[in-house]
Amino acid sequence: xxxxxxxxxxxxxxxxxxxxxxxxxxxxxxxxxxxxxxxxxxxxxxxxxxxxxxxxxxxxxxxxxxxxxxxxxxxxxxxxxxxxxxxxxxxxxxxxxxxxxxxxxxxxxxxxxxxxxxxxxxxxxxxxxxxxxxxxxxxxxxxxxxxxxxxxxxxxxxxxxxxxxxxxxxxxxxxxxxxxxxxxxxxxxxxxxxxxxxxxxxxxxxxxxxxxxxxxxxxxxxxxxxxxxxxxx
Amino acid sequence: xxxxxxxxxxxxxxxxxxxxxxxxxxxxxxxxxxxxxxxxxxxxxxxxxxxxxxxxxxxxxxxxxxxxxxxxxxxxxxxxxxxxxxxxxxxxxxxxxxxxxxxxxxxxxxxxxxxxxx
Numbered sequence: 001x002x003x004x005x006x007x008x009x010x011x012x013x014x015x016x017x018x019x020x021x022x023x024x025x026x027x028x029x030x031x032x033x034x035x036x037x038x039x040x041x042x043x044x045x046x047x048x049x050x051x052x053x054x055x056x057x058x059x060x061x062x063x064x065x066x067x068x069x070x071x072x073x074x075x076x077x078x079x080x081x082x083x084x085x086x087x088x089x090x091x092x093x094x095x096x097x098x099x100x101x102x103x104x105x106x107x108x109x110x111x112x113x114x115x116x117x118x119x120x121x122x123x124x125x126x127x128x129x130x131x132x133x134x135x136x137x138x139x140x141x142x143x144x145x146x147x148x149x150x151x152x153x154x155x156x157x158x159x160x161x162x163x164x165x166x167x168x169x170x171x172x173x174x175x176x177x178x179x180x181x182x183x184x185x186x187x188x189x190x191x192x193x194x195x196x197x198x199x200x201x202x203x204x205x206x207x208x209x210x211x212x213x214x215x216x217x218x219x220x221x222x223x224x225x226x227x228x229x230x231x232x233x
Numbered sequence: 234x235x236x237x238x239x240x241x242x243x244x245x246x247x248x249x250x251x252x253x254x255x256x257x258x259x260x261x262x263x264x265x266x267x268x269x270x271x272x273x274x275x276x277x278x279x280x281x282x283x284x285x286x287x288x289x290x291x292x293x294x295x296x297x298x299x300x301x302x303x304x305x306x307x308x309x310x311x312x313x314x315x316x317x318x319x320x321x322x323x324x325x326x327x328x329x330x331x332x333x334x335x336x337x338x339x340x341x342x343x344x345x346x347x348x349x350x351x
Contacts, residue, residue, distance in 0.1 A: 004255060007251065007254045007255055010250075010254075011247055011250060011251055011254075014246075014247065014250070015243075015247055018243040018246070018247070021243075022236070022239055022240065022243065025235075025239070027235050027282070027283065027284060028283050028306070029283065029284070030283075031283070031301055031304075031306055032306065034306075034308055035281075035306040035307060035308055036301050038289075038307055038308070039289070039300040039301040039304055039307070040300065040301050043291055043297040043300065044297075049290055049291045049292060050289070050290045050291075051289040051290065051291070051300075051304065051307040052289055052290075052307045052310045052311050052314070055307055055308065055311040056311050056314060056315075060311065063315065064315075067315050067318055067319065070318075070319055070322055071318060071322050073322075074322035074323075074325055074326055077326060077329070078325055078326065078329045081329050081330075081333055082329060082332065082333075127290075128290070129288065129290065131314075133314060133317075133318050137321075196291065196297070197291070197292065216318075220321075223325050227325075227328065227329070227332070230332055
């Protein structure tokens with residue numbers, strides 16, 4: 001009882017803080033200095049139609065590398081924690097009811113389409129809303145659908161690991177090439193910027209974002225597969 | 234518009250924290266944390282919104298020359314993209330630890346985990 005009262009008190013204090021924040025908030029009517037810089041310069045300097053992509057992949061590319069590293073670490077920790085002592089012999093023996101006609105047929109129809117949409121989203125990340133992370137998540141959702149249809153389905157861990165490491169290597173390799181042949185680490189002007197709004201434009205951004213998409217898709221898939229291979233104890 | 238989004242975000246944060254603090258079940262706590270996480274993201278995106286402007290994507294509707302006067306702030310959006318991805322990583326880790334805890338004790342009731350209680 002006391003605990004609940006304390007919780008409510010804490011939430012009340014926090015809520016008062018939020019109300020205060022909300023009442024004193026005056027929305028911007030102009031872009032601030034950073035936003036203005038990005039709005040004015042990214043079209044000529046980076047050549048992306050989607051300014052958010054320019055920020056994520058090039059202006060703050062190092063942060064994105066860190067973000068990808070965090071995801072990689074998560075996938076690795078999940079693998080280490082769940083993979084231990086979970087061998088073929090004892091696990092994956094449970095009996096499951098069939099998953100049903102609708103789900104099975106639906107997944108045959110939807111999985112290729114979802115994969116295609118994921119690839120589209122990360123290849124067009126510099127032109128439309130979307131990008132590597134979103135595309136990767138969409139690809140992983142196809143894997144999730146396959147796992148829902150057949151929870152005992154075996155996915156090759158080594159294939160997922162290979163896709164992930166190769167795309168990670170290419171991502172960093174392109175970044176390092178930027179030091180030698182362009183303005184710095186992860187500079188996108190390795191390739192010509194091209195015409196604003198074309199698919200092959202913005203230098204190496206579509207390539208980097210595709211590798212990020214593959215890497216994120218592989219990481220999410222490995223998390224899903226690891227979690228689905230756990231057994232009830 | 235901004236007010237609606239911000240109020241929703243703040244309410245989601247409070248709801249999530251309430252759930253995380255009062256539910257004894259670890260899985261429900263994890264769900265509550267993701268709700269609070271969503272609330273924070275909504276508030277952050279709302280901060281970058283400017284009345285009457287459009288998404289930071291250049292096309293026929295938003296020519297390069299007028300970009301600074303026509304688009305909303307792209308920085309919070311980039312930040313929130315990062316936050317969503319990291320949030321997903323944190324959720325996965327929480328789920329993994331919840332599984333390991335269940336494996337150890339056979340229960341997900343937080344009251345049964347008293348090793349570090351003082």
